[in-house]
Amino acid sequence: MTRVEDGGEDVVGWGERQAAWAAADAPSVARSIFLALHAAGVREAFGVIGGGIAPLAAGLANTPIRFYHFRHEAGAGFSAIESWFATGRPAVVAVTTGPGLFNVLNAAMAARVDGAKLLVVSGFTSRAQQGRGAVQETSAASMPVDLTRAGSIFHDVFVPESEEELAGAVGRIVRGLAAPGGYVAHLGLPLSLQGKLLPTPRPLGAAWRFDPPAPTRGAVDACLDALRDPGAAIWVGHGALAARDELLRFAEAAHLPVITSPRAKGLFPESHPLFIGVSGAGGGTGVHQWFRTRRPRHVLVVGTRLGEVTSFLAPGLAPSERWTHVDIDPAAFGAAYPEVPGRGIVADAAQFFAALHARADETGWYARREPSALPERHTEPPLPPRSRGDVRPSYLLQAIQARIVDATDALVMSEAGNSFTWCNARLRFDQPGRYRTSAAWGSMGHFTTGCVGAALASGRRVVAVVGDGAMLMNNEINTAAQYGARVLWIVLNDAQLGLNHHGMLALGMRPLETQMPRTDFVAFARSQGADGLAVTGELELDAALDRALAHDGPFVLDVRIDPTVPSPILAARTRSLESQTRKGGA
CATH class of the missing domain: 3.40.50.970 (Thiamin diphosphate (ThDP)-binding fold, Pyr/PP domains)
Structure with a gap:
């Protein structure tokens, strides 16, 4: 702690009046971090300010990133997640030590499961103060292990204590935010590092671009061969949301029916004649009827793990022979139906559907495929309002x-x-x-x-x-x-x-x-x-x-x-x- 004068008397506090790190143009570590994150595409930050991140908040305020102060860290975290899904821009949630970090963990876990891009920046207790009774001590000794190292919640965890360690951490974070798929990281910063001034401007992190693997000719041909099954269907999930145009073009040309997961609603037009229905939670009977009456030998799955909410893990929703499963994460292959064989293809969804279309057009595959007739669509008549009682x-x-x-x-x-x-x-x-x-x-x-x-x-x-x-x-x-x-x-x-x-x-x-x-x-x-x-x-x-x-x-x-x-x-x-x-x- 530092003593500062206030009206002639010393007052105990964590900073000092007119602190150098609080100046608008201060080359502070905190400001440098957020300038690097801004260069990586971050435009919004959400959080709840506390004493453990005061220099961090000052640095953030002096950057182009817009900060929104919330009433609870969980709300800030969930808002950061949804800002990512609404804009495609990675988001930051800033929280203080101890309870601040604990309160945001539910949102961090949701971000991990949902595949969001989220960076949690928190205060942290310096190594020199750990075990000495620091208020809201936040350290490897006082926290569950998943808050202080990579694991089930965070892909990466960094707790730097020097400029060199920080530069490496921010570089890793920037690359993680640019890589395909979700990325959830935790950057813990002690006060001693947050307010430190850099003697010379130093870039933290560098811009990266990642190109997903392109599907091979063999994988595309094998998938097309499987999809000649008259009962075949395409089952798409949230991971294929960016592939809407490519999916629609291929499905229409191939006359292949499409199923979506609950989180992929709208990826394939739900008014389209080829749309079978939403599977799993909230889905109708159309998907189950398709599998029961058409008995597909092959199903192409793209961008979903087919987990319980998507499939209820129902045995009747599996093909009789094998899956073709496309995802950027190979851990998705066979996760929900380990007893059903298949072919896993690591590829971007849009690239894969584009490759299917190009190859099908080149080889005359569309003309050779013999699709089965589509089931008749049933539309429920609109409900008239009732004059009494609660709203249905x-x-x-x-x-x-x-x-x-x-x-x-x-x-x-x-x-x-x-x-x-x-x-x-x-x-x-x-x-x-x-x-x-x-x-x-x-x-x-x-x-x-x-x-x-x-x-x-x-x-x-x-x-x-x-x-x-x-x-x-x-x-x-x-x-x-x-x-x-x-x-x-x-x-x-x-x-x-x-x-x-x-x-x-x-x-x-x-x-x-x-x-x-x-x-x-x-x-x-x-x-x-x-x-x-x-x-x-x-x-x-x-x-x-x-x-x-x-x-x-x-x-x-x-x-x-x-x-x-x-x-x-x-x-x-x-x-x-x-x-x-x-x-x-x-």
């Missing part, structure tokens, strides 16, 4: 489809729980990148907060369909009000944890602690500086959505939904859990 979730989603998905370019997000399943099942997208949800991790509070980061980074309207339980668990309405984020929260207010409640009933249990007092989210929103409106019946819904969309700023639509209607995936999810329980006990 299906009617709410019908209104969201008409007034938001079809009539605007807003980004739409669905929170874990009933919101996720209803949106997956009922919303239809014809463009990729307009829908976001977290599948494998699925933390409550991800999208009640992440929507703010997406709106701030992209400048677009973001609509978050969330449950009342998630909204109470974590929200950043106050942050959205401070920065004028164009976020519309549509809260499914049924005064219960709906997915838990109906899930327990489906499993033959008596629901346990699933009910809670009803919250007035309009009053809550207004208390935070936002606006809101309550909807208590279906006849009010259209006008309420129009008013909410016309509001230029954060808005909460509190929709009282029918608590008796179960999630559309509940039966399939229950069967999946029961099957896994039986296997686990075998």
